Amino acid sequence: MKCTPVCPFENDDCCMARILSKQDDFANQISMLETMIQDAGHECIFLSQFHCELNPIEMYWGWAKYRSQQVDKNTFQQANEAALVALDGCPVKVIQRFINCSWHWMSAYCMGLTGKAA
Numbered sequence: 001m002k003c004t005p006v007c008p009f010e011n012d013d014c015c016m017a018r019i020l021s022k023q024d025d026f027a028n029q030i031s032m033l034e035t036m037i038q039d040a041g042h043e044c045i046f047l048s049q050f051h052c053e054l055n056p057i058e059m060y061w062g063w064a065k066y067r068s069q070q071v072d073k074n075t076f077q078q079a080n081e082a083a084l085v086a087l088d089g090c091p092v093k094v095i096q097r098f099i100n101c102s103w104h105w106m107s108a109y110c111m112g113l114t115g116k117a118a
């Protein structure tokens with residue numbers, strides 16, 4: 001019924017689970033997450049896996065994580081508060097730079113450059 005632990009990458013018909021996952025009604029199924037986001041009036045965009053440079057949220061998260069690590073914390077509550085302070089402390093101008101940086105990466109890829117060349 002299903003390969004263990006995972007299906008071989010190159011196979012399309014190795015097991016029943018893989019065959020079913022390739023059927024249109026499964027492959028084109030909108031996820032519950034997408035549905036919830038769209039119902040709230042937003043657009044859900046999935047970015048390419050393993051390309052964190054295309055996602056400004058990753059840069060923002062890294063910025064906040066670095067600052068949060070600079071604070072002494074002894075309890076989970078303190079860690080939670082430090083994370084929120086760091087997330088709220090990122091200036092809008094810095095967030096705009098993260099977005100610009102991601103756009104530059106996208107532009108470079110759209111021109112056909114490889115990651116190294118970009």
Ligand SMILES: [Zn+2]
Nearest residue numbers: 003007014015
């Ligand atoms: Zn399989």
